[in-house]
Amino acid sequence: MKELITVTLHVLFTDPFSITKSLLQTMGHTPFFLLSNLQSFWPSLFVIITCFTIVIKTLRSNFIENYSKRQKRNLPPGPKPWPIVGNLPEMLANKPVYKWIHSLMKEMNTEIACIRLGNSYVIPVTCPTIASEFLRKQDATFASRSLSMSSELLSGGYSTTIFVPFGDRWKKMKKIITNDLLSPHKHLWLHDKRTEEADNLMFYVYNKCKMVNDGVSGLVNVRSASRLYCGNLIRKITFNTRYFGKGREDGGPGFEDVEHVDTLFDLLNYIYAFSVSDYMPCLRGLDLDGQVKKMKEALRIVKKYHDPIVQQRIKQWNDGLKVDAEDWLDVLISLKDADNNPSLTLEEINAQIIELMLATVDNPSNAFEWALAEMINQPELLHRAVEELDSVVGKDRLVQESDIPKLNYVKACAKEAFRLHPIAPFIPPHVSMSDTMVGNYFIPKGSHVILSRQELGRNPKVWNEPYKFKPERHIKSDGSDVVLTEPHLKFISFSTGRRGCPGVMLGTTMTVMLFARLLHGFTWSAPPNVSTINLAESENDILLAQPLLAIAKPRLAPNLYQL
Numbered sequence: 001m002k003e004l005i006t007v008t009l010h011v012l013f014t015d016p017f018s019i020t021k022s023l024l025q026t027m028g029h030t031p032f033f034l035l036s037n038l039q040s041f042w043p044s045l046f047v048i049i050t051c052f053t054i055v056i057k058t059l060r061s062n063f064i065e066n067y068s069k070r071q072k073r074n075l076p077p078g079p080k081p082w083p084i085v086g087n088l089p090e091m092l093a094n095k096p097v098y099k100w101i102h103s104l105m106k107e108m109n110t111e112i113a114c115i116r117l118g119n120s121y122v123i124p125v126t127c128p129t130i131a132s133e134f135l136r137k138q139d140a141t142f143a144s145r146s147l148s149m150s151s152e153l154l155s156g157g158y159s160t161t162i163f164v165p166f167g168d169r170w171k172k173m174k175k176i177i178t179n180d181l182l183s184p185h186k187h188l189w190l191h192d193k194r195t196e197e198a199d200n201l202m203f204y205v206y207n208k209c210k211m212v213n214d215g216v217s218g219l220v221n222v223r224s225a226s227r228l229y230c231g232n233l234i235r236k237i238t239f240n241t242r243y244f245g246k247g248r249e250d251g252g253p254g255f256e257d258v259e260h261v262d263t264l265f266d267l268l269n270y271i272y273a274f275s276v277s278d279y280m281p282c283l284r285g286l287d288l289d290g291q292v293k294k295m296k297e298a299l300r301i302v303k304k305y306h307d308p309i310v311q312q313r314i315k316q317w318n319d320g321l322k323v324d325a326e327d328w329l330d331v332l333i334s335l336k337d338a339d340n341n342p343s344l345t346l347e348e349i350n351a352q353i354i355e356l357m358l359a360t361v362d363n364p365s366n367a368f369e370w371a372l373a374e375m376i377n378q379p380e381l382l383h384r385a386v387e388e389l390d391s392v393v394g395k396d397r398l399v400q401e402s403d404i405p406k407l408n409y410v411k412a413c414a415k416e417a418f419r420l421h422p423i424a425p426f427i428p429p430h431v432s433m434s435d436t437m438v439g440n441y442f443i444p445k446g447s448h449v450i451l452s453r454q455e456l457g458r459n460p461k462v463w464n465e466p467y468k469f470k471p472e473r474h475i476k477s478d479g480s481d482v483v484l485t486e487p488h489l490k491f492i493s494f495s496t497g498r499r500g501c502p503g504v505m506l507g508t509t510m511t512v513m514l515f516a517r518l519l520h521g522f523t524w525s526a527p528p529n530v531s532t533i534n535l536a537e538s539e540n541d542i543l544l545a546q547p548l549l550a551i552a553k554p555r556l557a558p559n560l561y562q563l
């Protein structure tokens with residue numbers, strides 16, 4: 001009986017509207033009837049009680065039996081949930097949530113856990129064998145995404161790719177992204193735009209080297225410089241422009257571009273951020289943690305830059321002023337379906353562009369900042385990377401994309417940064433589309449499986465000296481090519497399977513060019529009076545606690561840095 005009450009309350013609390021709706025549907029009445037016919041109060045009460053009994057019986061036969069079955073089956077280990085709210089109280093009391101989840105798993109000595117948050121089972125995983133079971137062996141079952149307030153807002157009501165549950169909409173968008181924006185052919189097509197931005201990065205950092213700040217020359221904020229490069233590059237390939245405003249003569253960003261990239265990073269903070277309303281949908285309207293308000297403001301800022309360009313461009317195509325595609329926006333506008341109608345609506349284009357920007361700015365810039373911090377503390381690694389660059393590229397020209405296959409050590413540095421310092425603790429949730437077993441554990445339909453980028457890469461059973469930045473661990477003795485993908489999920493770079501990242505080629509190119517250009521073009525060291533770079537992580541995320549400041553000295557002929 002206690003269980004019956006708990007489950008009934010659970011359903012009423014998490015989805016009260018469906019109960020009311022089914023009550024009214026069963027009765028064939030409208031809410032107005034209940035309010036307006038007070039004189040027929042007793043008959044109404046009788047009908048309500050009868051219906052309530054029917055609902056409870058239905059619940060008993062369906063939901064409760066399933067619920068009890070789940071309880072009896074062997075879920076992965078986890079903290080004992082409270083009635084209705086599950087482990088939400090602990091989640092709210094232990095921030096940041098990713099630290100709580102990881103320490104809980106360590107306390108329980110488990111590499112897979114089951115934490116009930118409100119009405120959802122959340123399944124964190126820190127072991128590559130179990131991770132492969134989810135995303136390789138049973139990939140088709142785990143190819144959906146969870147619904148959340150942040151993903152709904154960001155994706156314009158689930159009309160994009162990353163945040164969209166499995167179904168026709170996701171299939172349509174993933175096909176477009178993969179075939180029309182990120183194919184090898186399109187990659188080649190955008191080569192010159194990427195090179196322009198890599199050249200601009202060198203020009204900007206070179207100009208920084210000539211400046212003196214507080215008596216120190218060549219002080220570079222590496223976080224800003226690498227985010228600047230990623231932001232410039234994605235604006236260039238999407239909108240065919242580096243700057244939303246006038247930019248700066250030294251190659252630096254204008255106010256508009258700083259605001260744009262900073263806001264993209266703000267938005268990234270809210271994605272799948274364990275908001276309480278994601279697990280208790282009835283609380284959504286209350287915006288208890290203020291996330292909706294903050295996200296709407298951030299989206300307003302991003303749209304203020306994007307929307308006018310998109311609208312003007314659509315007009316140019318409609319007026320026949322544009323006939324050739326020059327960037328991703330043109331491609332998205334000019335796509336046609338089988339009946340020769342536009343494949344995408346304005347809303348879909350707008351939402352998809354924001355998502356592509358978010359997917360592009362974060363990983364490469366974070367990897368370079370961390371890697372450089374680690375390498376300044378181990379100068380022999382810097383030395384080895386520069387030696388490779390000098391032997392492959394020489395000192396008479398800048399690194400080009402065609403050099404990438406030969407830069408195994410530089411790629412190993414980037415790969416090591418992805419392993420040890422991923423941008424986010426977890427990948428986006430993969431949601432199970434049916435009940436299944438993984439290992440000996442029962443995984444109920446609708447579970448949110450979250451692979452831990454942080455703990456897979458630091459798992460001591462997989463990696464020796466897991467906390468040491470050691471690029472050479474990725475170099476094979478047969479000299480074969482180092483690639484940044486890791487399909488066996490010993491750590492996560494681009495993930496794998498149906499929901500794997502379609503941006504491997506662009507992501508790899510951007511990351512390696514950022515590393516190679518900056519390591520080849522400048523000698524890096526810690527600022528004066530700093531003996532070693534502090535490698536502490538931020539309190540609330542896994543970025544470097546303080547943006548990396550380092551001294552850069554040009555090491556190539558001055559004319560090579562000019563545009």
Ligand code: HEM
Binds near residue numbers: 161427493501507
């Ligand atoms: C170094 C750069 C990048 C890294 C490390 C990276 C990593 C990831 C990861 C871990 C996922 C989640 C996969 C999963 O849920 O299993 C993902 C998904 C995705 N990424 Fe990337 N990504 C990068 C660059 C890009 C770029 C440049 C684009 C496109 C412009 C892109 C587009 C996407 C999309 C559309 C998805 C969602 C796929 C889906 O849900 O079906 N990514 N990426």
